[in-house]
Every structure is written in C-alpha cells, then in structure tokens.
Amino acid sequence: MTGKTAFETQYGFARKDVRLETWRLSPFNRWSFQNVGELVPSAHVAAAPGGEEQAKSVGTLLEEKVSFAGGSETVGNFLKRSDTDGLTILRGGKLVGDWSAPHMPFGARHIIFSISKSVTAILVGILEGEGLFDPNAPVTHYIPEAKGSGYGDASVRDVLDMTVSLDFEEAYLDPESAFARYRRSTLWNPGGGSESLAAFLLTLQRLAEPHGQTYRYRSPNSDMLGILMERASGKRVSQLLSEKLWLPLGAASDMSVTVDIEGTARTAGGMSMTPRDLARIGEMMRQG
Numbered sequence: 001m002t003g004k005t006a007f008e009t010q011y012g013f014a015r016k017d018v019r020l021e022t023w024r025l026s027p028f029n030r031w032s033f034q035n036v037g038e039l040v041p042s043a044h045v046a047a048a049p050g051g052e053e054q055a056k057s058v059g060t061l062l063e064e065k066v067s068f069a070g071g072s073e074t075v076g077n078f079l080k081r082s083d084t085d086g087l088t089i090l091r092g093g094k095l096v097g098d099w100s101a102p103h104m105p106f107g108a109r110h111i112i113f114s115i116s117k118s119v120t121a122i123l124v125g126i127l128e129g130e131g132l133f134d135p136n137a138p139v140t141h142y143i144p145e146a147k148g149s150g151y152g153d154a155s156v157r158d159v160l161d162m163t164v165s166l167d168f169e170e171a172y173l174d175p176e177s178a179f180a181r182y183r184r185s186t187l188w189n190p191g192g193g194s195e196s197l198a199a200f201l202l203t204l205q206r207l208a209e210p211h212g213q214t215y216r217y218r219s220p221n222s223d224m225l226g227i228l229m230e231r232a233s234g235k236r237v238s239q240l241l242s243e244k245l246w247l248p249l250g251a252a253s254d255m256s257v258t259v260d261i262e263g264t265a266r267t268a269g270g271m272s273m274t275p276r277d278l279a280r281i282g283e284m285m286r287q288g
Contacts, residue, residue, distance in 0.1 A: 011103060020190045026083070030103045033085065033111050036272055040187050042256040043238035043265060051252030053276060055106040058089065058097030085110055088275040090283055098275065107253060109272040116257070116271040117222040119245070119281065123237075124160065124225060126244045133232045135160055139224070142231040150206035156228060158211045159221050165207040166218050178204070182220060186258065186266045197260040198227055219268040226267030237265035249284060251277045 007015050011031050023032035023039050032039060062076035079087065085104045089096035100106050112119075127133035134141070139151045139159065146152050150166045151159070158164045171177035184192040185200035201220055226237045233240060238257060246255060255277065258270030 020188070030085070030101075034104060034108045034272075036111050036258060036270075037256055040258040040270070041260075042258050042270070042272075043236070043263070045238050045241045045246050045255045045257070047251045047254050047277075048247055051250075053107065053252050055098045055100070056095055058087075058099050061089075061097065062099070086275040088279040090279050093283055093287070107274055107276075109253065109255065109274055111270070111272045112278060113269045114219070115278070116267060116269050117219075119241075119271055120222050120225050120229075120267040121160065122281070122285075123229060123240055123244060127229060127233060127240070133229065139228065142228050146202060149202045150204040151201070151224060153206075154211045159224050159228065161212075161215065162217060162221050163212045163215055164218070164221055165209045165211050165213070166216065166220070167205045167207050168218050168220060170217070170219065186223075186260055186270070188258070188266075193261055196262045197223055197264045197266070198262065201227070222268035223264075223266060226265050236263070237267055249277075249280055251280060253277055 005014070011027070013027060015031075018028045018032050018039070020039060022028045023036075036042060062074060062079070064075050065072045066075060066078065073081075078084075079099065079101075084099075085101050086106075086108070087099040089098075098106060100108075104110070124133060124135070128135055133156075135156045137156050139146050139154050139156060142156075143151070150168075151164060154164045168178055168182075171179045174180060180189065181195070182200055183189040185195045185197045187193065201224055204220065229240060230236060235243075241255070241257070245251075251273075253274045253276070255271060255273040257272070258266045260266070
C-alpha cells in the first residue's frame with residue numbers, strides 16, 4: 001500500500017484525476033481553476049517587474065454577520081458555504097484586505113470565466129478611443145469570410161450588444177449540442193483539435209429576426225469580438241491585453257487567456273488573473 005502524494009494530501013484527489021472531462025467539476029475545480037494552463041493551451045500576459053504583493057488580513061470582517069431573506073450568517077460561513085476561492089476588498093480605492101480559501105495561495109491566478117467578456121469589452125473601448133476600431137462597421141469589414149454566416153450581415157455594434165440574431169443556444173448539458181461543439185473548438189472539452197474556434201463561429205447561422213432587435217446572451221459573440229480586435233489592430237489579443245490594459249493598469253501579477261489550436265483567444269471566458277488585479281480593473285471602472 002503506497003502513501004498519498006503531497007498533491008493528494010492537500011487537495012483530497014490525485015492530479016491524474018483532473019482531466020478535460022472533470023476540470024470544471026467539484027472537487028477538482030479547487031485546483032484546476034487556478035491552473036487552467038496545465039489543461040488548456042494558454043497565452044501569457046506579463047505584468048511589469050517588481051509587482052510582488054503581500055496579503056493583508058481582513059481582520060474581524062469574517063466574524064461580521066450579514067442578513068438575507070430567511071436569516072443571517074457570518075461572512076466567514078458564507079465564503080465557505082459558497083465555495084469561494086479568493087476575495088479582495090477595496091473601499092474608496094483603498095485596500096481593505098484579502099481572504100483566500102485553504103487550497104488557494106495568495107497571489108494565485110484564478111479563471112474568471114465570463115468576467116472575461118467585460119475585459120474584452122474594455123479592450124474594444126480602448127481601441128475605439130484610439131481610432132483603431134469602428135463599432136458601427138459591418139463585421140465583414142474586418143472579417144470578409146464571415147459573409148454567409150450568422151454574422152454576415154451583422155454590425156460590430158450588434159456583436160458588442162449581443163443583439164446578433166444568432167441561431168445558437170447555450171445548452172450546457174447536451175453533449176450533442178452546438179454548444180458542446182463550441183467547447184470542443186476552444187479545447188475546453190475532450191475531442192477538440194479538429195475544428196478551430198474561428199471555423200466554428202463561421203458555421204453559425206442566423207435566425208429570421210433582424211439583428212439589433214433582441215438581446216440574447218451568447219458567448220460566441222464575445223469570442224468574435226476578440227477576432228474582430230485582432231483583425232482591426234493586427235495584433236494578438238494577448239499583445240493587446242499587455243499593451244493596452246495590463247501594463248498601463250499597473251497590474252502586479254501575470255495573467256493568461258486560453259487559446260485554441262490556432263492560438264485564437266477564448267475572450268468569452270478564458271482569462272485568469274489574481275483577485276487583486278481583478279479588483280484593480282473594478283477600481284479603474286469605478287473611476288471612469
């Protein structure tokens with residue numbers, strides 16, 4: 001009988017058990033959400049040198065009680081019950097403190113999933129402000145090969161506003177759905193590697209309804225924005241993140257974004273960063 005490895009002792013499962021089939025499931029996500037780059041190819045975005053930070057205690061905040069419909073509980077109990085991995089609190093631009101679950105070291109990157117969409121939209125705004133990107137242009141102005149797809153007669157503004165009349169459903173649990181094929185194209189699910197993200201997006205068709213009429217939350221729109229930005233700027237998303245956001249922001253730690261077989265970034269959900277740097281983005285937006 002062999003003893004447990006250090007990994008198994010810390011996490012309660014073996015590293016070999018964390019695979020594309022399991023990485024988004026509990027308990028494996030306690031490790032995988034901080035180490036996505038070991039599972040899905042990822043592009044690196046470096047922070048400026050010398051940005052090392054130390055954790056600051058939240059003090060007695062964890063003992064404070066919060067009220068909600070049906071009762072109250074302490075902040076500490078809520079964080080545990082909600083499977084929170086990390087928390088950074090700012091108030092008026094000043095750091096209140098940090099909290100991390102036992103399995104998440106302070107300073108570790110964590111995938112932010114669909115918050116990536118907001119970071120992508122921030123990049124679009126920066127490029128527009130620099131005159132490098134026109135939200136009112138047709139998608140085909142930047143991606144001529146989109147003609148004939150659901151995006152063929154849509155504007156960039158439709159993509160930004162998620163009002164593209166796209167025949168696509170976010171069917172998370174159907175392994176035979178277009179959504180499952182979408183995740184394979186991003187290399188997030190087993191069986192990927194034969195179809196790129198861009199190729200998948202250009203197979204999507206439109207509904208009969210006109211573009212610009214109905215808001216529909218569709219993740220492929222945010223991935224399309226990443227491709228549009230690359231075409232408009234001539235630079236990869238990882239380079240844009242570095243030059244336009246990460247270095248000017250003064251981010252203290254590196255970030256990353258998952259990519260497909262062609263290096264196309266999963267701008268809808270593939271970004272990973274530290275809680276501190278995510279808080280910096282929030283503070284940037286708070287300050288306008």
